[in-house]
Amino acid sequence: xxxxxxxxxxxxxxxxxxxxMAGLYIVVARGNMVKKLIGLSIFQTSVYLLYIxxxxxxxxxxxxxxxxFTVYSNPLPHVLILTAIVVGVATLALGLALVVRINExxxxxxxxxxxxxxxxx
Amino acid sequence: xxxxxxxxxxxxxIVRQRSLFGVVVLAGIYSFLMATLLIALDAVDVAMxxxxxxxxxxxxxxLATLHLTKTTEMSPINRNWLPLLVVLIVGAAVVWGTxxxxxxxxxxxxVHQHVAPRYLAQSIVETGVxxxxxxxxxxxxxxxxxGETTVIFTAGIGVLLLLRGLRRRDDIGGGxxx
Numbered sequence: 001x002x003x004x005x006x007x008x009x010x011x012x013x014x015x016x017x018x019x020x021m022a023g024l025y026i027v028v029a030r031g032n033m034v035k036k037l038i039g040l041s042i043f044q045t046s047v048y049l050l051y052i053x054x055x056x057x058x059x060x061x062x063x064x065x066x067x068x069f070t071v072y073s074n075p076l077p078h079v080l081i082l083t084a085i086v087v088g089v090a091t092l093a094l095g096l097a098l099v100v101r102i103n104e105x106x107x108x109x110x111x112x113x114x115x116x117x118x119x120x121x
Numbered sequence: 122x123x124x125x126x127x128x129x130x131x132x133x134x135i136v137r138q139r140s141l142f143g144v145v146v147l148a149g150i151y152s153f154l155m156a157t158l159l160i161a162l163d164a165v166d167v168a169m170x171x172x173x174x175x176x177x178x179x180x181x182x183x184l185a186t187l188h189l190t191k192t193t194e195m196s197p198i199n200r201n202w203l204p205l206l207v208v209l210i211v212g213a214a215v216v217w218g219t220x221x222x223x224x225x226x227x228x229x230x231x232v233h234q235h236v237a238p239r240y241l242a243q244s245i246v247e248t249g250v251x252x253x254x255x256x257x258x259x260x261x262x263x264x265x266x267x268g269e270t271t272v273i274f275t276a277g278i279g280v281l282l283l284l285r286g287l288r289r290r291d292d293i294g295g296g297x298x299x
Contacts, residue, residue, distance in 0.1 A: 006220065009224030009225055010219055010220060010222065010224065010225070011125065011225070012125065012225050013216070013219035013222065014216060014219075015125040015126070015128065015129055017212055017215050017216050017219065018129050018132070018212070019128065019129065019132055020212075020215075021208045021209075021211065021212035021215075022129075022132045022133070022135075022136055023132075024208055024211070025136065025204055025205065025208045026135070026136055028204040028207070028208070029201070029204035029205070030194070031194075032141070032194040034141055034144075034183065034186060034187065034190070035141065035144060035194055037183075038135065038144055038145075038148050038183070041148070041175075041179065042132060042135065042148075042151070045151070045152075045155050045171075045175070048155070048159070048167070048171070049155075049158075052159065052162050052164050052167065053162060053225060054222070054223070054225075054230065054232050055162075055163075055164075055232060055233075055237075056162045056163055056225070056226055057163075057226060057227075057228045057233065058225075058226035058227070058228075059228075060163060060228070061163060062163045062164070062165045063163070063241065063252070063253040063254055064165075064251055064252045064253065064254075065241070065244075065245050065251045065252075065253060066251065071228065072163075072241055072253070073162070073163035073164070074232055074233055074237045075237060075240055075241070075253040075254050075257055076236055076237050076240065076257065077164075077232075078164045078166055078167050078254045079254055079257045079258045079262060079265075080265075081164070081167050082166060082167055082170055082254070082258060083258075083265055083266065083269045085167065085170050085171055085174055085175065086170070086174060086269055086273065087269060087272050087273075088174075089174045089175070089178055089179055089182075090272055090273045090275075090276035090277075091276065092179055092182060093182055093276055093277075093280050094276045094279045094280055094283075096182050096183065096185075096186040097279065097280040097283040097284055098283060099186055099190065100186055100189045100190065100283070100284060101283050101284070103189065103190040103191075108191075109190050109191060110194075
């Protein structure tokens with residue numbers, strides 16, 4: 001019973017880490033470069049959850065000050081993650097530009113085929 | 122809680138899907154789910170950014186890349202169980218590490234004791250902006266935002282430099298068509 005309670009109270013962390021590990025698995029195990037970048041962005045979004053879920057207070061409201069409310073969720077993680085999202089899309093754009101450039105040179109975006117072509121030369 | 126489970130399900134689908142077009146569509150769904158979840162977590166500003174940047178701009182960028190490259194993923198030649206094993210072990214270790222963290226949603230955990238109460242109490246007096254996220258982003262931590270715009274600027278220059286010769290090389294007929 002205690003175990004179930006602990007699991008339910010930490011369910012947000014369990015899913016966060018599941019997403020994190022799924023992203024890591026895609027980056028490590030998949031050879032396609034577009035897929036790798038999507039895995040990287042899944043890893044990134046899991047970090048958003050890692051920051052924002054501890055900031056939530058049950059019964060609290062969004063941190064926009066109003067006399068009608070007294071309990072607000074923590075605004076600081078929101079600010080940090082707001083910055084992280086925008087930086088994330090910038091790195092994604094740069095990575096995709098590199099993929100397009102690699103495709104132009106090698107004619108493929110599969111890691112195995114690129115290694116094979118490098119070995120031939 | 123249901124939203125979190127749904128997110129996990131979409132992630133499994135992304136891992137298993139071989140068609141890259143399908144993966145991009147699933148990634149868009151993933152971002153929208155994430156935005157909905159962020160609203161449920163009271164992070165309305167972050168949810169708005171995630172919906173526009175994650176589900177909007179990222180999807181457009183990915184689709185543009187697919188247009189310039191291929192849309193199917195090659196199935197791996199050798200099935201290797203090592204990555205899965207490593208990921209499972211690391212995941213189990215990190216989950217074990219989170220067990221001693223404070224439970225979800227309690228108001229007296231450590232993260233709520235420092236800095237944030239001061240922002241909530243003083244920001245309306247010091248900046249006059251009711252939205253605390255805005256006042257922290259633009260007033261207290263504006264150097265962060267300056268650094269962020271620098272990163273975007275640098276990334277933009279990088280993308281431009283990488284893709285500058287694309288059309289010119291295509292016109293000459295040297296490459297690109299693959």
